[in-house]
Amino acid sequence: MSACYNIQNRLLGDGHFWIVAGPCSVESAEQMERIAQSVARAGGQVLRGGAFKPRTSPHDFQGLGVSGLALLKEAAEKYGLLTVSEVMGSEEIPVVSDFVDILQVGSRNMQNFSLLKQLGKSRKPVLLKRGFSATYHEWLMAAEYILEGGNPEVILCERGIRTFEPSLRNTLDLAAVPYLRTLTHLPIIVDPSHATGLRTLVPALSQAVVAVKADGLMIEIHPDPDSSLSDAAQTLSLEAFEALIPVLKKLGSVLGVKV
Amino acid sequence: MSACYNIQNRLLGDGHFWIVAGPCSVESAEQMERIAQSVARAGGQVLRGGAFKPRTSPHDFQGLGVSGLALLKEAAEKYGLLTVSEVMGSEEIPVVSDFVDILQVGSRNMQNFSLLKQLGKSRKPVLLKRGFSATYHEWLMAAEYILEGGNPEVILCERGIRTFEPSLRNTLDLAAVPYLRTLTHLPIIVDPSHATGLRTLVPALSQAVVAVKADGLMIEIHPDPDSSLSDAAQTLSLEAFEALIPVLKKLGSVLGVKV
Amino acid sequence: MSACYNIQNRLLGDGHFWIVAGPCSVESAEQMERIAQSVARAGGQVLRGGAFKPRTSPHDFQGLGVSGLALLKEAAEKYGLLTVSEVMGSEEIPVVSDFVDILQVGSRNMQNFSLLKQLGKSRKPVLLKRGFSATYHEWLMAAEYILEGGNPEVILCERGIRTFEPSLRNTLDLAAVPYLRTLTHLPIIVDPSHATGLRTLVPALSQAVVAVKADGLMIEIHPDPDSSLSDAAQTLSLEAFEALIPVLKKLGSVLGVKV
């Protein structure tokens, strides 16, 4: 079992399972309002939403920036949710910290050691996504950069690795959860949305996330998935999301996991 | 949902979940007796055991051959179980068919087209393991070689793919199950033993196999795992195996899967 | 340096570099005549051509079989060339041996241990292609199956490995050549056609094959590449092939390699 974190009076780890949900990109107040309401109704703990977006091409939508963070915070506060959003460089740490409870490091930045060192000096918990081709050892050493800097609250997030399979965006590596349990006390959550890139696969894999007794689920949802400004194909509708959670709760109760 | 096969009065697929268990290699009558008893006690359907073994090195133990098949069959019949064992070349099909109910094609032979064509002429169901670096498309086309030959009963078996991660034997690809559901009616079972190579990970991943609603679980067990002639590190003890099955049954009941 | 083989009075290895060229599939007498003439004119040693073809789908062209082998042999004899063609199963060894000087094991069959064991009893040299996801160790152990059976003449052939890159068919691993030199005396040739799948890349990579001092080059050529029945995109025209060879000879002379 992992350590148990108390983040703003929400327990994570040691049997306390988190639902972290939200859109790929923050788009509008109305979008965030509807999503936050859905997450709260489903019993989720954290609202996610990208404001500074790491995109392969400089010509793709780069996110709303600070105004997106404000929309994220506003919606979360209204429904009593925590917030998480990505910070892409050291220079963004102060501004993102003003709006979110948890700072996210994206997959492409897992070995951005300058950023990791600065996050070691932060007082905010850090959600560290696995590099899409990182070994377990590299991932733990990336966490070590943050821990060694004096920040004890790192949350690992498995989000799929790059393989030769062309049909899916990545290959979700669920063995990471029980294997890392033998090496670290850090809580581990899983993101099946980025791992597959296909929303039809997300419910089954979310069930598997509970089944391997991970500490949480990170999932992309949207009131109108097909109109998402990014990652449309992998985003679940609010209805599908809300239908999934009761199933996860039942599976969790079999295994002693409090979803 | 997959098709439902009736193999010797045992239903597989369409909600009927199989437990296929046994040692990596058939070693002795006493070993097989104890394992078969355990599989039957746990409510399993099929006894597995290798007799013709595909080994990376010609200097490694190559299996007991025909005498191993006889031990497999004897133990299975005593406890009312079906049998499955690997056939490595066309020339072995007749002799293996004399002893087993289901013919297995191993991962390294997934694209042994000569073998697949001959299996298309067999009247025995074929368990087709995924090549350790095969795409979904290649795997389905390998099945197509058997189906096109006139043999309609192919069972797919996900067993992990080769990635860059050095800590584990392979990376289990559970997304294969819900994804292939959208492409094929063939039943899909999952082997977490070969996928990880570490017995401590097998229970959690077996739970995940039920959670993604696969059609069965293939698992290596042994009365004394550390003394196994092959694959010792990934083999579960009979006690651990029998403790796992009731958990799988409970998870299955949440999801409408009859384990 | 590798061992030096004398195959039908043609030296291979220890500085003697082979050009092995021909079509993916044998198609007609006229096609083979034109290709054999081109290979001989360029100073090549071996005519290649597929007759029993391993194809991902059973619905793809499967090769001309025995009549293809006859066309291969006829064209090669007219121009004083050796022949190589693939054998896909043990049952084909006798018939293929009647027509060719060197038996080829394809990438998908590298760990078809039944086939390897039978080839160990053959008196024909064996060209063993690397499995598309085989480690160096597995490749050498596959060769060991043949050597241990009593057949001393194995030729290794690097043909690219499967990676995450979608643009090319495979990733050519030229480091295999100098690295395997430290582990084995077996000659190593390289196939840049299958490794890339794109004919425009073949000349540059063929130059690199000489530069790493491999023992030979295996290359797909055709009088009218775009009309090839298989692998059209990666096949060089006879003109491009014949223009390439003098460049390889000059590079070889710098390095003490007799192209």
Next chain:
Amino acid sequence: MSACYNIQNRLLGDGHFWIVAGPCSVESAEQMERIAQSVARAGGQVLRGGAFKPRTSPHDFQGLGVSGLALLKEAAEKYGLLTVSEVMGSEEIPVVSDFVDILQVGSRNMQNFSLLKQLGKSRKPVLLKRGFSATYHEWLMAAEYILEGGNPEVILCERGIRTFEPSLRNTLDLAAVPYLRTLTHLPIIVDPSHATGLRTLVPALSQAVVAVKADGLMIEIHPDPDSSLSDAAQTLSLEAFEALIPVLKKLGSVLGVKV
């Protein structure tokens, strides 16, 4: 052919081949003096040396920092060489720019978009190493971040990709050179030291780098390789380095490449 850059009166690209050599880490004035002398004697253009080092573990040697940069610059100026060194975060751009002619982005930072955007505003050429699991498309898009920011001089550097092979550090992808020629005008150099991790393989692969007509070679050298503070196994001695260059020049002259 690529574009031709004129960097401090040194031509790169369009047939002008660069030798970029130096130690993994700058260690001392004496070390740098000896290496710079060797690079100049061999006819090289650029002295490399790490001062801010990206290391998997925070407990590994992190480089000498600014004092290392000063040693690099001093040695290079004495022998009329250009300099290149890695910049790991936006905050380091000014200080590294004070000492080097070319700013290097390391493999792990290839998709550090904050850093790339800042480098787009720099007036120094940027050497962009390929991410160890980056596709060609992602690599070109990373370059696009710099180009779009207004910095026209990007040099691509292939340095091996991560595969399943455990024997070598990475798999060198030489097909990248001719393939990218069809997509971009940017010069492409190749680093066989990081690509293999084994110094015995570096000469053969360096020859192959010329053979595919890359625009340059980046190579790790040290007066006493086994005592290197980092990357000892892959570092060539000065003697081996100086013996290699004349061979590269001869190969280049066959192909119209001015080494």
